[in-house]
Amino acid sequence: xxxxxxxxxxxxxxxxxxxxxxxxxxxxxxxxxxxxxxxxxxxxxxxxxxxxxxxxxxxxxxxxxxxxxxxxxxxxxxxxxxxxxxxxxxxxxxxxxxxxxxxxxxxxxxxxxxxxxxxxxxxxxxxxxxxxxxxxxxxxxxxxxxxxxxxxxxxxxxxxxxxxxxxxxxxxxxxxxxxxxxxxxxxxxxxxxxxxxxxxxxxxxxxxxxxxxxxxxxxxxxxxxxxxxxxxxxxxxxxxxxxxxxxxxxxxxxxxxxxxxxxxxxxxxxxxxxxxxxxxxxxxxxxxxxxxxxxxxxxxxxxxxxxxxxxxxxxxxxxxxxxxxxxxxxxxxxxxxxxxxxxxxxxxxxxxxxxxxxxxxxxxxxxxxxxxxxxxxxxxxxxxxxxxxxxxxxxxxxxxxxxxxxxxxxxxxxxxxxxxxxxxxxxxxxxxxxxxxxxxxxxxxxxxxxxxxxxxxxxxxxxxxxxxxxxxxxxxxxxxxxxxx
Numbered sequence: 001x002x003x004x005x006x007x008x009x010x011x012x013x014x015x016x017x018x019x020x021x022x023x024x025x026x027x028x029x030x031x032x033x034x035x036x037x038x039x040x041x042x043x044x045x046x047x048x049x050x051x052x053x054x055x056x057x058x059x060x061x062x063x064x065x066x067x068x069x070x071x072x073x074x075x076x077x078x079x080x081x082x083x084x085x086x087x088x089x090x091x092x093x094x095x096x097x098x099x100x101x102x103x104x105x106x107x108x109x110x111x112x113x114x115x116x117x118x119x120x121x122x123x124x125x126x127x128x129x130x131x132x133x134x135x136x137x138x139x140x141x142x143x144x145x146x147x148x149x150x151x152x153x154x155x156x157x158x159x160x161x162x163x164x165x166x167x168x169x170x171x172x173x174x175x176x177x178x179x180x181x182x183x184x185x186x187x188x189x190x191x192x193x194x195x196x197x198x199x200x201x202x203x204x205x206x207x208x209x210x211x212x213x214x215x216x217x218x219x220x221x222x223x224x225x226x227x228x229x230x231x232x233x234x235x236x237x238x239x240x241x242x243x244x245x246x247x248x249x250x251x252x253x254x255x256x257x258x259x260x261x262x263x264x265x266x267x268x269x270x271x272x273x274x275x276x277x278x279x280x281x282x283x284x285x286x287x288x289x290x291x292x293x294x295x296x297x298x299x300x301x302x303x304x305x306x307x308x309x310x311x312x313x314x315x316x317x318x319x320x321x322x323x324x325x326x327x328x329x330x331x332x333x334x335x336x337x338x339x340x341x342x343x344x345x346x347x348x349x350x351x352x353x354x355x356x357x358x359x360x361x362x363x364x365x366x367x368x369x370x371x372x373x374x375x376x377x378x379x380x381x382x383x384x385x386x387x388x389x390x391x392x393x394x395x396x397x398x399x400x401x402x403x404x405x406x407x408x409x410x411x412x413x414x415x416x417x418x419x420x421x422x423x424x425x426x427x428x429x430x431x432x433x434x435x436x437x438x439x440x441x442x443x444x445x446x447x448x449x450x451x452x453x454x455x456x457x458x459x460x461x462x463x464x465x466x467x468x469x470x471x472x473x474x475x476x477x478x479x480x481x482x483x484x485x
Contacts (some may be wrong), residue, residue: 003182007450007453008077008080008081008083008088008091008446008447009080009081009261009265009447009448010080010081010082010230010231010234010261011265011356012231012261013230013231013260013268014230014231014263015267016262016264016267016268016270016271017271020348022274025227025229025275025313026251026274026275026278027158027161027162027223027227027480028157028158028220028221028223028224028226028227028229028277029275029277029278029279029282030070030158030161030162030165030166030279030281030282031157031161031165031223031277031344031347032126032212032219032223032279032283032344033165033218033278033280033283033286034161034164034165034168034278034337034340034341034343034344035209035212035216035219035278035341035344035345035348036067036212036280036283036341037168037211037283037286037337037340037341039254041236042121042290042310042334042337042338043117043121043205043209043310044202044205044206044209044281045206045287045290045291045294046290046291046293046298046305046310046313046314047202047206047207047294047298047304047305047310047418048202048203048291048294048437049290049291049292049293049294049299050294050295050298050299050302050303050304050305051191051197051199051294051299051304051334052195052198052203052296052411053185053204053299054185054188054189054291055188055189055193055195055436056189056195056203057186057189057190057288057291058189058190058191058193059207060191060210060284060287061292062208062282062467063210063285064210064211064280064284065460066219066460066463066464066467067210067211067212067280067464067469068277068280069437069460069461069464070217070275070282070436070458070461071212071217071220071221071270071276071279071463072276073221073439073440073443073453073457073461074218074221074274074439074450075221075224075225075229075276076269076272076447076453077439077442077443077446077447078221078222078224078225078229078230078233078306079224079225079229079230079265079268079269080230080233080265080269080273080448081443081446081447082230082231082232082233082452082477083234084221084222084225084233084353084355085220085221085439086100086103086355086356086359086437087359087444088443088447089103089235089438089439089442090359090447091442091443091446092438092442097360097425100356100359100360101128101360102431102434103214103215103356103434103435104353104356104360104437105433106427106431107214107215107349107352107353107427107429107431108353108402109201110192110213110215110425110427110428111215111230111345111349111353111402111403111406112346112402112403112406112407112410113407113410114213114408114410115142115342115345115346115403115406115407116138116142116334116406116407116410116411116414117142118338118341118342118424119138119139119141119333119338119342119407119411120134120138120311120346120411121338122137122138122141122334122335122338122339122342123135123137123138123139123141123317123411123435124135124138124312124313125331125334125335125338126318127322128312128315128331129331135411135412139408139410139411139412141319141339141342142342142404142411143345143404143408144345145227145339145346145347146399146400146403146404148343148460148476149343149347149399149403150396150399153398157343157344157347158227158328159221161340161343162345163338164339164343165236165340167240167336168277168286168333168336168337168340169282169285169286171329171332171336172286172289172333172337173285173288173289175289175293175326175329175330175333176288176289176290176292176293178322179292179293179296179297180292180294180296181292181295186292192485198475199431201478201479202240202304203463204220204394204471204474204478205475206474207471208428208429208471208475209286209428210287211280211284213428213431214427214428214430214431214432214435215349215428215430215431216345216348216353216432217346217432217435218352218353218435219344219351219374220276220279221347222348222351222355223270223348223354224275226351229268229271229272230264230268243434255279262448262451263449263459266450266451267335268269269451271422281290291332292347293314293374293424296318296451297314298313298319299316299387302483303317310374313335314328314334315330315331317470329354333402341417345403346399346403346404347395347399348397349397349398349402349403350395350396350402350403351391351395353395353398353402354391354392354394354395354397354398355391355395355414358391358394384464396439405417426475426476428469429471429472429476430476431476432471432472433466433468433469433471433472434469436461436465437461437465437469438460438463439456439461440453440458440461440462444458
C-alpha cells in the first residue's frame with residue numbers, strides 16, 4: 001500500500017457489529033434525522049405544498065438520494081482514517097488550512113442565525129396556545145437546549161434523540177394519514193416537471209433546506225465517529241465522548257493485519273450505510289407528512305404562511321378537521337421537530353467548531369506560535385478551571401456562546417428572526433457544493449483504493465455537487481432580484 005495513503009488508513013480497525021448487535025449502532029442516524037427536519041420541514045415544505053401541492057415531490061426524492069450519498073461519504077473518511085472529514089480537507093495542498101477557513105468563518109455567523117430562526121417558530125407555536133411572549137418561549141427553548149447539550153455527553157443526547165425521533169415520526173404519520181388524499185393525486189408528483197407558475201422565492205429556500213444544510217451533511221461523520229464507528233477518532237485530539245459501552249466493545253477486537261483491517265473497514269461502512277439510510281428515510285417520512293398537510297390543509301384555503309406563522313396556520317386548520325386533539329397533536333409534532341432540531345444542531349455545530357479550532361491552532365500550539373485566534377483562546381484557557389484545548393470542552397464553549405448566547409441576542413434584537421435567515425441560506429447555498437465536491441476529492445485521492453467510493457457513489461456525489469452548485473447560483477441571483485423576480 002502507498003505510504004502516503006497509509007497515513008489515511010487507521011492502524012487498527014475493530015470488528016464491526018454482527019446480527020442484532022448492529023441495531024445498537026443506528027443511533028447516529030436518528031440524531032442526524034432530528035438535525036435535518038427543522039427548517040425545511042416546518043417552515044418551507046408547507047409553503048411549497050400550498051403553492052404546488054405534490055408537483056415537486058420528485059425533487060424531494062432526488063435530494064434525499066443525494067443527501068444519503070453525501071452523508072455516507074463524510075462518515076466513510078472518519079471510519080477509514082480515524083479522523084474527521086475536515087482533517088481530510090486540512091491535508092489538501094495550497095495555502096495552509098484554506099479549506100477549513102472557508103467553512104469556519106461563515107458558519108460562525110450561520111449557526112447563531114439558524115438556531116434563532118428555529119427557536120422563533122417554536123416560540124410562535126407555543127405562544128398561540130399558552131399565555132406569555134413568543135420571544136420568551138423562543139429564548140427559553142434556546143436556554144434549555146443549550147444547558148442540555150453543553151452538560152450532557154453524547155450517549156445521553158443520542159438516547160434522548162431516539163425517543164424524540166420515534167415520537168416525531170409517529171405523530172407526523174398520524175397527522176398526515178388523517179388528511180391523506182387519493183394515491184393517484186400524490187403519484188402525479190413522481191413525474192419530473194416544472195409548474196407553469198414556478199416562484200423561485202418559494203421553491204429555492206425549500207430545496208436548500210431539505211434534510212440538511214451544508215454543515216448538517218458533515219455532522220453525520222462526527223456522530224458516527226463519536227459513537228465509535230470504525231474505532232472512533234484517533235490521533236492527538238481523540239474524541240473523549242465515545243460511550244463506555246462502545247469503548248469496551250471495541251477494545252478487545254482490534255487487529256493490525258492489513259487484510260483484516262480492510263475487511264473490518266468494509267463491514268463498518270456497510271453498517272454506516274444502513275445508519276445513514278435510516279436517517280434520510282426517517283427525515284423523508286417527516287417532510288412528506290408536512291407536504292401532505294400543506295397540500296391538503298393550506299392549498300384549498302389559499303393560505304401561504306410567512307415565517308413563524310406556518311405553525312399557527314397549520315394547527316388552526318387541522319383543528320377544524322380533527323378538533324382540539326388534532327390541534328395539540330400537530331403542535332406537539334412541530335415543537336418536537338424544531339426543538340429536536342435545535343438540540344441536534346447545537347451539538348453538531350459545537351463539534352464542528354471545536355474540530356476546526358483544533359485543526360487551525362495545531363501548528364501554532366506545536367510551534368508556540370502567536371496567531372490572534374490562539375492568543376484569545378490561550379487567554380481564556382488560563383482563566384478556566386478545565387483544559388480548553390480538549391475536544392469536549394471546546395465543543396461546550398461554542399455551544400454556550402455561538403449557538404446559545406448569540407441566538408438569544410438575535411431573538412431580542414429582531415421581532416422576526418426568520419427574516420434574517422436569508423444570511424444563513426446564502427452561506428448554506430455556497431458551502432454545500434464546496435463541501436460535497438471537496439469531500440469527494442478527499443475520499444477519491446486520500447483513501448486506500450479498495451475503500452474509496454465506487455463508481456455509482458462517485459457519480460451520484462458528483463451530480464449532487466453540480467446540482468447544489470446550480471442551486472447556489474439560482475438562489476443568489478434570485479435573492480438579489482436578478483432572476484425569477
